[in-house]
Amino acid sequence: VGPPKPILRPPGGGAAGEDAAVQRIGTRLAHVFGSAGPRERWIGDDAAVLALRDDLVVTVDSTVEGVHADLGIISLEDTGWRSMSRAMSDVAAMGAEPRFALVGVCIPPEYSLDELYEGLIEAALRHNCPIVGGDLAATPLLSVSVTIGATTPGGSPVGRDGARPGDELFVTGPLGAGAAGLRVLRAAGKVEPGSDTRALADAYRRPRALVAEGRAARLGGASALMDVSDGLGIDLHRMALASGVGVALDALPVAAGATRAEALGGGDDYQLIIAAASRTRLEEAFGREGLALPVPIGRCTDDPAQRELDGEPLPASGWEHSIG
Amino acid sequence: VGPPKPILRPPGGGAAGEDAAVQRIGTRLAHVFGSAGPRERWIGDDAAVLALRDDLVVTVDSTVEGVHADLGIISLEDTGWRSMSRAMSDVAAMGAEPRFALVGVCIPPEYSLDELYEGLIEAALRHNCPIVGGDLAATPLLSVSVTIGATTPGGSPVGRDGARPGDELFVTGPLGAGAAGLRVLRAAGKVEPGSDTRALADAYRRPRALVAEGRAARLGGASALMDVSDGLGIDLHRMALASGVGVALDALPVAAGATRAEALGGGDDYQLIIAAASRTRLEEAFGREGLALPVPIGRCTDDPAQRELDGEPLPASGWEHSIG
Numbered sequence: 001v002g003p004p005k006p007i008l009r010p011p012g013g014g015a016a017g018e019d020a021a022v023q024r025i026g027t028r029l030a031h032v033f034g035s036a037g038p039r040e041r042w043i044g045d046d047a048a049v050l051a052l053r054d055d056l057v058v059t060v061d062s063t064v065e066g067v068h069a070d071l072g073i074i075s076l077e078d079t080g081w082r083s084m085s086r087a088m089s090d091v092a093a094m095g096a097e098p099r100f101a102l103v104g105v106c107i108p109p110e111y112s113l114d115e116l117y118e119g120l121i122e123a124a125l126r127h128n129c130p131i132v133g134g135d136l137a138a139t140p141l142l143s144v145s146v147t148i149g150a151t152t153p154g155g156s157p158v159g160r161d162g163a164r165p166g167d168e169l170f171v172t173g174p175l176g177a178g179a180a181g182l183r184v185l186r187a188a189g190k191v192e193p194g195s196d197t198r199a200l201a202d203a204y205r206r207p208r209a210l211v212a213e214g215r216a217a218r219l220g221g222a223s224a225l226m227d228v229s230d231g232l233g234i235d236l237h238r239m240a241l242a243s244g245v246g247v248a249l250d251a252l253p254v255a256a257g258a259t260r261a262e263a264l265g266g267g268d269d270y271q272l273i274i275a276a277a278s279r280t281r282l283e284e285a286f287g288r289e290g291l292a293l294p295v296p297i298g299r300c301t302d303d304p305a306q307r308e309l310d311g312e313p314l315p316a317s318g319w320e321h322s323i324g
Numbered sequence: 325v326g327p328p329k330p331i332l333r334p335p336g337g338g339a340a341g342e343d344a345a346v347q348r349i350g351t352r353l354a355h356v357f358g359s360a361g362p363r364e365r366w367i368g369d370d371a372a373v374l375a376l377r378d379d380l381v382v383t384v385d386s387t388v389e390g391v392h393a394d395l396g397i398i399s400l401e402d403t404g405w406r407s408m409s410r411a412m413s414d415v416a417a418m419g420a421e422p423r424f425a426l427v428g429v430c431i432p433p434e435y436s437l438d439e440l441y442e443g444l445i446e447a448a449l450r451h452n453c454p455i456v457g458g459d460l461a462a463t464p465l466l467s468v469s470v471t472i473g474a475t476t477p478g479g480s481p482v483g484r485d486g487a488r489p490g491d492e493l494f495v496t497g498p499l500g501a502g503a504a505g506l507r508v509l510r511a512a513g514k515v516e517p518g519s520d521t522r523a524l525a526d527a528y529r530r531p532r533a534l535v536a537e538g539r540a541a542r543l544g545g546a547s548a549l550m551d552v553s554d555g556l557g558i559d560l561h562r563m564a565l566a567s568g569v570g571v572a573l574d575a576l577p578v579a580a581g582a583t584r585a586e587a588l589g590g591g592d593d594y595q596l597i598i599a600a601a602s603r604t605r606l607e608e609a610f611g612r613e614g615l616a617l618p619v620p621i622g623r624c625t626d627d628p629a630q631r632e633l634d635g636e637p638l639p640a641s642g643w644e645h646s647i648g
Binding site: 019039040041044045046047048049050051052055056057058059060061062064066067068090091093094096100102103104105106132133134135137138139140141143145147148149150156157159160161226227238242 | 343363364365368369370371372373374375376379380381382383384385386388390391392414415417418420424426427428429430456457458459461462463464465467469471472473474480481483484485550551562566
């Protein structure tokens with residue numbers, strides 16, 4: 001028998017094979033994250049094996065070139081970082097702490113897999129979250145799917161549906177930096193280190209998942225928790241809808257350099273929205289961890305239809321995908 | 325404040341928004357899979373929460389239009405089914421049983437999300453595996469990433485690295501049907517029900533993840549286990565490499581209608597390769613479950629460089645992605 005022809009060929013065609021790339025990345029991951037615990041298996045088999053002791057909080061988030069990441073203005077490394085942080089933000093928004101990540105990479109052969117992985121690794125390392133597995137395919141368009149498994153040691157995850165009338169509402173920080181960063185990057189192209197707009201650009205390129213803040217919110221008695229990924233208006237609307245409450249805001253903290261519209265409707269912020277019955281208890285939990293105190297923005301009300309900011313209607317807009 | 329402009333817009337643009345689509349799919353999933361257990365959360369929050377009692381076996385697998393799924397010859401429903409089965413096969417290949425799935429869908433606005441989901445649901449239902457979460461984005465190219473969480477109740481997962489010299493090698497059934505099915509579909513276009521080639525076409529369109537067989541292999545004392553996703557040659561080579569053994573095959577079971585080359589090098593088979601020290605114990609476990617007995621194909625040897633079929637070199641070929 002001669003060597004059989006491959007049944008399918010991915011478009012393009014780099015030099016090295018999938019196994020070689022998987023092995024190279026696997027070696028790098030083992031170097032960075034160390035090795036699996038007893039009974040565990042990380043990279044290198046059909047699936048990874050994890051020994052977790054708590055309930056599992058799990059999410060998947062896809063980052064697609066041209067939709068969630070514009071490679072004209074951010075690097076592949078930034079894209080890796082963003083992909084990891086976006087998924088981590090989803091578990092931070094449950095008050096959970098990341099335990100492992102799986103990464104599915106679909107990448108055009110002419111892109112650098114290693115550059116992408118450096119960003120993924122850097123963002124995962126910030127939270128000591130090992131990348132334990134994943135898959136790899138050559139495709140015409142870059143897309144990265146990140147699965148995060150997380151736990152809430154000694155407690156329960158905090159959903160978006162637990163807010164009650166009378167609870168105070170908070171955000172973990174001023175809003176709009178991500179959207180303003182995207183605007184700045186689009187206007188200026190690559191931004192030089194040290195420039196005035198660098199902080200805004202970094203908010204877009206290298207968003208931080210607020211894992212410590214989510215944990216503090218959970219320990220501080222948050223009744224509901226979610227992240228601002230699509231814009232305060234739409235995300236607060238989602239929390240109010242899930243909880244069956246209204247919202248009346250009296251403050252909108254705007255990040256330096258961002259506009260009020262960006263703070264209200266811009267995506268890519270990843271600040272957390274917190275509802276809590278006791279401001280004192282919440283602030284104590286943040287204080288204990290040395291974190292900046294959450295910023296009060298208003299209250300939950302008992303009229304489930306109410307959506308107000310300073311007595312005016314709060315627009316439930318933001319970034320929504322159009323899908324039929 | 326007027327309603328702010330969305331920061332990014334996905335290409336295309338269907339009628340309904342992301343939330344509406346998520347809600348529609350969520351309702352369908354709740355109807356099909358019932359509701360979460362106590363302490364659990366499925367669809368509808370930032371992340372899902374699962375209460376599992378065993379170690380977690382977890383994998384992610386991406387299916388991309390034009391690379392892993394040719395929409396000229398299979399339907400969106402088939403593509404959903406294939407995406408789910410491919411990921412499930414990875415946990416079957418650890419001897420594990422699926423407990424939950426997360427689905428990341430990147431879909432062009434003109435495609436039917438519901439059709440895709442019907443295939444995903446049907447394949448998940450075969451193994452009572454609830455789809456508990458996921459995400460959704462509008463993109464120019466269809467890609468589906470499926471994460472499966474699984475467990476091995478009362479036992480440990482079986483890796484690919486445990487084969488020992490002297491172990492017998494088996495496959496769960498004849499090989500090449502997936503590759504032959506793809507050939508048939510490419511030649512004939514859509515295949516009518518009842519036609520001679522329907523069984524082959526279905527092997528490609530609707531592959532079965534061999535979860536019961538993987539479980540039987542684990543309970544039957546398999547020393548190593550993996551699935552034939554890229555072709556027997558390359559996958560057996562991977563098992564031999566991980567285990568540090570050689571392989572000497574004396575049989576190649578070829579599926580009816582498939583060629584020898586398709587059996588040896590064709591991907592998309594999803595049969596399992598099993599190494600085991602005791603054929604009797606393995607057969608007893610398969611017999612207890614009423615499963616067809618695994619087919620012996622050869623032995624593991626103590627020369628780690630050996631790769632032979634009937635005394636001739638065994639080509640380590642198959643489908644590998646080209647990634648630099």
